[in-house]
Amino acid sequence: MKLDLQLSRFSGLYLWALIILIFAIAIPDSFLTSTTAKSIASDESITAIVALAALIPLACGCFDISVAQLVGTSAVVAGSLMSKSGASPELAIALTLLFGLGIGLINGIVVARIGVDSLIATLGMSSVLLALSGLLTKYQFVGPFPDSFKQIVSGDFLGIPTITVYMVIVAVIVWYLLEHTPLGRRVFAIGAGEDAARLAGVRTARYKMGAFLASGFLSSLAGLLLAAKIGQVGPTVGPEYLLPAFAACFLGTTQFKPGRFNVLGTILALYLLATGVTGLQLVGGELWITDLFNGVALVVAVSASILAAKRKSRRQKRLAAARA
């Protein structure tokens, strides 16, 4: 039974290894290259930060689906500040992060103070942000951006793409705060049982507010990295991050800490999905493969975690019955 538990907890790692193995055998020349590895690592770094932005509200039981559009709109805001208003990259970065915090604050007030369902509140916010993107860009590309701005993501660090290094730093901070501090534990307590958490002294509204602030901040950080990486932004970037980010969060609940949102599981899930998608594209799959793969993975992952939880509770009941 112990072995079985380990297998299910780390099934993602095995699956990842299996995917790599299959493509390594099928298309060794194009798949097993450092270029492919680096491109997966750096391409997915931004999605990973978006996934972490979605993960924090999820931990306290709230959906923030405005994270994806906030990535795009933040990139547009930063771009407009630099190329239209002539702001320095430093100022643009600071203002964009403030913008992200501001959006998080509004989401937090609407959800935690007023009490609107988080899905509805952030769905509305997504549309508002989309409108803002249109307003700022006039539906034209914004850019190109100054080199000093683009430099923040260029190059490698010990062979690892710089942007991936940013992602790892963010992931470590989020992992520490969420999983190893009293603060994070209270956030999870709200997600596990809001009334129980409140009666145990957790100031639920305050923590939810904090979760949305963190989510807004990380989303706009992802937007900045995206702007720096692609050098110019259009009015329609953003929404494509929504599904992979949430798929990773939910798939992540089947890994390492079964039944709970966790940082390591989310990152693993994201790279597992990305490796699969990249491999399929290299095999010659068409563009729609990405969407199909992500969508199927999301539903399958959540079904798997529900089924696993049911099996676990059945096993516990049997154990309890045996004990009695």
Next chain:
Amino acid sequence: MSASETPALRIEGLSKVFEGQAALEDVDFEVSPGEIHALLGQNGCGKSTLIKILAGYHRPEPGATCALFGGPLELDGTPPAADAPIRFIHQDLGLLGELNAVDNLALTSGYQGHWWLGDRRETKATHEYLRQYGIEIDVTVPIGTLSVATQAMLAILRAIKDVPAERLVLVVDEATAALPSEEIKIVFELLRELRQRGGAVVYVTHRLGEVLEIADRVTVLRDGRKVETRPVAGLSHDDLVQLIIGRPVEAFYATGETHREKEVVLAVEGISGGSCRDVSLEVHGGEVVGVTGLVGSGYESLLRLIFGGEERTAGAVRVGGALVEPADPSTSIKAGLAFAPGDRKRLSAIPAWSLAENVTLPRLPRGSGPLPWLGDRGERRDAQQWIDQLAVEPRNPATPLSSLSGGNQQRVVIARWLRCGFTALLLEDPTQGVDVGAKPAIYEALAAATENGAGVLMSTSDAEEAAAVCDRVFVLVDGQVGAVLEGSQQTTDRIMATALSAKADDLIGASE
């Protein structure tokens, strides 16, 4: 009500055993047509089991028979067929407050129209139906805006819509507990009307005054057995109490001197909210104080109001002399209050979490380093000593709470607050859902909690428990403190008798 008449409801030889404990033992119960029959008894006497067997929630032990107007009714743990002339009104009326009377009635009996719902036609039909029973209301407003009595009547009329009154058995199961006494009279009119038309009503209540007012006969259950079936005429309030608790009631006299030498740790000043009205009480260091009463008397929500878990409309709380302001859980905990709610699945802990996580939640360990660090190993070691101290079984702190028995879960909750530290502990129904054998361990934990000078305030539905465990017992009646019993007056009988008394005002007047 002649003997030759076929009874509307006849149950014979009804028994039910729950986990080796008899909830009902060979009970016979008979209700005549054109009769309002009250079913009485203390909490746990078996009357709700009887109702639940009739309604098909439980399957009785083999050998029981049941007949409705002479036709057999199979008691097999499934709800009676739709054409069986028996209907139930439970405490939760099952109405949707946001819908109007037309839609609420249609939920069970359907609309007039099949392919097209015309508002005017539906409204007219509902109006006509209600008018048969003399009810004139606006059927187009959400029923949540109507009075509670009207809602209760709508629930009754909805239930009986497709049953002719002369062939009806209506079971009203504490459905009037939430009604103010002046509104109950309106509902009584409807019940009398049904009796007039030949229907039979089984009326389950705690309020003895109502029984005297409306019932023709009364059947009393005690410890799962039928005590007696009697005509109500000629019975007094005290006679009923005596039938219910099985012993004569001694006369009331005012409570005497107290043994409160220690300082007050918890002072509750004029709290109102929920069903509580202006409740004041004090808990001294080292004391275990009980709060009890009937369902709906306010004892259920009092502790929540004190802790700030539910909003109160008036009143103040002092812990160790200091005012707790504002009234929310977080502030209360900082001030030295601890609260273990009765709803263990939803409120008092997080079932999916491990024992360790549940124990540490109100005061999380920060580790010894410069930055806070919450690691599994340190946390489990921290929790382990409290789990050991309260002898929680199993002792592994990584076990999920949901896999524990009720008694062990309750011990985990007490362990959590002992670890957190408190001046006064508020406990809702601490032994509810706990096996008899596991109760002493919980009482021991309570006694241990008071050893270092803390006070305990516990609410309980069990008068026997209140009498046995507490140093003093506050009995709430109608949302107010009906009596404070202690010393020789603190007996199960006295607590029950106080709780059953009709009105708090009378009682307070009498004891002065």
